[in-house]
Each structure stands twice: as C-alpha cells, then as structure tokens.
Amino acid sequence: MIEPYGAHSLAANMPRASAYLAVVGAIVRKDLAVEWRSRQLLASMLVFALLVILIFNFALELDAATRSELSAGVLWATFAFAGTLGLNRSMAMENDSRALDGLLLAPVDRSAIYFGKALANVSFMLLVALFTLPVYSILYNVDLFNAGLLLVLVLGAWGYSAIGTLLAAMAMQARSREVLLPVLLFPLLLPVLIAAVRASGFFLEGLALAYIWPSLNLLIVYAVTMPALGYMFFDFIVEE
Amino acid sequence: MIAARGLGKRFGYRLVLESVNLKVNPGELVVLLGPNGAGKSTLLRILASLSRPTFGEVEVAGSRFPQQAAAARAQIGFLGHKPMLHEDLSARQNLIFYASLYGVKRPDARIKELLNLFDLDPRRHEPVRTFSRGMQQRLAVARAMLHRPKVLLLDEPHSGLDREAITILDGLLRDLAKKGTTILLATHDLQVAQRLAQRVEVLAAGRLAASWRRRQLASRQFPSLYDRALRRAQLGGQHA
C-alpha cells in the first residue's frame, strides 16, 4: 500500500541547480494554470489597459499625427497602471489558505519563489501588451513590427516585474495593500518608465542607435540590478 | 530526527515560546498537547523552517537551521492550520504542483496512490473551491505526505475529518511511524493523544510543562493530571 520512504523518490538526489529551476518553472506554470482556470486577471488587466489608453486619447486630444514620444508615454503609463493589477493579484493568490507557506516549504533557496513569481508576472504583462499594442498601433498609426520597440517592451516589463514582485511581497503583509503597492512602486519605477518612454519614442521615429543608446543602456542596467536586489532581499521579506 | 535546544520565539515584544527543549527520534510518534494559544503552531512552524527562532537551535533530519534549512525541507512534510491549497486548481493539479516543487519521481503514480487512499480520486479534476472542509483537509494531508518525508509535522490534522477519515489517518500515521518516520502532531484534543501518542509533550503558555509516556496516558487520571499541569504552567507564567 504505502511504500516505505526510499531515497530514490526524494528531491535530495536532484542536483541543486535543476531543483532550483524546477521550482521556478513549477511556479510559472502554476500561475499560468490558475489564470487559465479563472481568466480573471488577464481580462481585468486588458480591459483596464484599453480604458486607460482611451482616456488618455480623449483627455489629451491625441490622434494619428501625435509625436511618437508622446504616444509612447501614453503606452507606458498604461502598462504602469495595468501592471499593478497583475502584481496585486499575483501575490494575493498566495494569501488564500496560506499557499505562500506551501511555496516556502520547497526544498530550495527562497529566491526561487521570487524568480518564479517575477517571471510569471512579466509573462502576464507581455500578454497584456500583446493585445494592447494592436489597439495602440491603430490609434497612433504606428508600425508595430519594430524590433527595437519590442526589445524595449521586454526589458521594461522585466524591470517592472522584478521590482514590482519584490514590493508586492512587502505590500501583501501590510494594511491597505492595494493602495500601498502603487505608492511604493512608482517612485522606484521612474527610471525604467522614463528610459522606456524615450527609447520607445526614438525607436518608433527610427532615430540612430547613438541617440537611443543612453536610454537603452539604463533599461539594461535596471533590468539587471533589480533582479539582483530582489534576489538579495526576498528572503528578508517573506521570513517570519 | 527532530532536536530543539533552548528554543524561544518573540513576536514584537511578546514572548510566545520560551526555553523549549524537545527531541523526537525516528519512528516515534509524539503528540504536542496544549490549549489554544499555547504556542504549538508557532513551534511546528519553526521546526518546519517557516519561522525563524529568536533564541536557540534547531536540527531536523540531520540539518541545522537556518544554514541547511533548504536541504531539511526536502525531508519535512508540514500540515498547518490552513490547507495551503490553490482553490482555483483541481485536486490533481495541486498535487502535481507540489510534486514538482519537491522533485517527486514518478509523480503520477504517487498522486494516484494518495488520491485513492484519501478517497478523493472521483473528484480529482474539480477545483478545490468546491470541496468540503473535510475533503480539503484530506487533500492537505496528502500534500504533506506527497514526497515521502522522513519527518512529519502536523498541526491539528484531524480537524474537520469524519469518523472514517480519522480512522484511515490514524492507521496511516501508525504505519508510517512503524516504518521509521518521525512524527510530531499538535493538538488540543486529549483523545487524539490517548489514541496515537507514544509520548506526549505538554505545551502551555509557551513552555513545555510536562512529558508523559503511553502507559501514563491510559490511566483514568490522565485528564486531571493534564489539567493540573496546565494550571501550574499558567501560574508559572504570571511570575514572568
């Protein structure tokens, strides 16, 4: 009936690195599976993003002739706000029945949870972008097949997710968490937003790389330092 | 397999556990008995590496905390107050997730085995949200045992279970202990202690108040002995 415990079935035999990656992968798959089942998060993020774009469009009286830099600003403002929905939901799901404890019990370094969550979050953001960009391109007559723009998108979303996941883990343990997250997040997000808007605008206008490089450089720096900080601090945030 | 020396835990300025010295050997089934608020859950969480002790040393499954906590977790099965399940996912999906966290080999077979044992197989594809309290608890116990841990830490595992499930669980625990698993079970229910324990450790007001062997549990005077131990512990606490 019940087999006696045997070493052959324990994770202790797995080499450390692959155990770590297995956990990261499991978390990403799990978050996607949960979302697939309820489809709550993506729908709300998407609707929210579209609404924000439309509001900006009408409030600022923009049209197809708008400068790329301005419309890039609208795009990134949209992602910035929609992103907080994703972050909140992502951490909130672990609050139910203390699922976070279940994650903390995994036999790997706690930073695996951080990377798993951050990767899941960036996936959601990119999925939202996937649906938002066509609307954006129609409104502002923009050619989407711009490798530079997509690069900025990925880098920016990753930087956002890296710092956002860390702060969401903090906010989850505080009062008024939904309001607190944007308050904590936006001041620290500014470098990424500014650089992303500039770089996006420049790529859309087809400017030379020499112009774009400073912004791109900053995006890369941010995209590398934030995960490093997350790796260092996540344990301190979830420990009891 | 479980060794705690001088363990203490403070939350803010409140001392929740004090000078706990506990040892549980492989194959022992020890019941941690105490009223609500005594600190049983806190102690179990510390032993499961979910919580960091303020004072003292912990060693579980040959690994010292916190340096080797990740390695120890591979050998620990923990069941807390809340089931730690993702409500939107099905029973099977939950177990698949935890199996990948722990690196369980041949997960499908193991999951099938446990679902059958706890009579959850017919509803394995339904979301956990639709399960009754008892079913969720059974699934949670299954989750705790999924990776065949050498050490089981269970916090009120019988809560919410009907008579039949209790019998199955009891039999399972006795069987596992006989095969060498170290089991520490926390409860406020004397009857659970009398049924299962080879040894009882009484925890009250954050301190270990008494220790009894199976023979003493069978005696009729056990309940009043227990009451007296509790009263002594409360009085002792007031002098702090």
Place this chain on the structure above:
Amino acid sequence: MASNSVQPKPRLLSALDLTSVVLMLAATWMVFFYAPSAQPEAGGEAQRIFYFHVSTGWIGMAAFISAAVAGVVYLIRPNRKWDVFSVAAVEIGLVYSFINIATGSIWARPVWNTWWTWDPRLVTATVMQLTFLAYLLLRQSIEDPERRARFGAIYAILGSLTVPLTYLSIRIWRTIHPVVIGSGDPSAQGTFDMTPLMLQTLLFSLLAFTVFGLTLLWHRVRLGWLGEQVEQLRLKAMR
C-alpha cells in the same frame, strides 16, 4: 528584553541646542550682511537663498543615505536602535529636502521666470522626496515592529539606489539648473562664480545647518527610543 532606559536630557544635547541656535543666527547674518549680492543674472538679492538651498540639499541627501546605511546594518545585525535612527534620519531628510525644493523654487522665480521646471535635478529631488514619503507610509501600514523595521530598511536601501538611476535617466535632457560647483552647462541661466566671501558664507551655512540637523536628529532619536520603551511597557502590562 534588555533596554537602555532613557536618561534625562544629556548636557551635551543642551549645549548643542544652544550652539545650533547661535550658529543658525550667525549664518543668517552672514547670508544677508556678509556675503556680497550676486549679479542680476543670478538673481541679485534673491540669490542669497542659494546658501540655504545648497546646505539643505546636501544634508537632506546625506540624511537619506545614512538612513539607508542604518538599514543595511539593521538587516545584518537586527537591533532596534538602527531602526529608530533610520526613521529619525528620514524625517529630518524630508524636512531638509522640502526646504531645498522650496528655496529652489523661490530662487527660480526671478531667475528662470517660473516656479518650476522639469529639469533632471528637480525631478530627482521630487522623486527622492516621494520615495521617502512612501517609506513613512510603508512603516505606518505595518503593525509588527520587527517587520516594520525590516521592510523599512529594505525600502530605504532600494530608494537610495534608485535615486541615482533616476538622475541618470533624465540627464539626456539639457539641464537648466545653474552649475556653481562641478561641471555642467555653463550657459545655464543663473550660473555665477563664487567670490571668496560667498564661499566662506556657504561653508559656514553648511556647518550651521549640519549642527542644527544633528541636534534635531538627536532629539528625534531620543523621542523614538522613548516610544519604544512605552510600547514595551504597554505590551508587558497587557500580558
């Protein structure tokens, strides 16, 4: 828990109180009567506010950085005194930075003809202010003192690290912020060369504001420590 009981106000602190008042009065006198007025392009009489502006700017930033350093120390070796220090340093920093922004704005009006502009240094100063305001809000939302200290430390560190990144991110725009010390665009409006008298005034102002700031910090730390003692007693009584 072993606690250092709060002693009655140390004599050194009383001496510092007096010293700071004297120094601040002296600095004010120097600013208005000792330093010469600057060229009209730099604002003429309005330029005098420069001494307060620069002093509070540097000290405010130093306060935030020391709060972050205290945060690092707390994470390595958790002791409530580092947390008390951090929150005190942030509060002082916020006050000084606010004065910095306000005096800058007052100076800008006659020189740039505007109260505000989206220049890199101004944006960075604003973001820094918002970041550490967020720090205080974060602390307010957490009940458990140990967690509050831990999260505060982490956020202070994160905040201090992103501020330079924010500055870099907008340096691609040409700055119109006057450059008095250090390299920059010399054609920026409001630039002026410092005469020796001005330099002396600036250094003295720095000294005065630093001493004043340290005095405030000490008072605030004592207040914070007293709060900790009260909290401890309250919880002991509740048991």
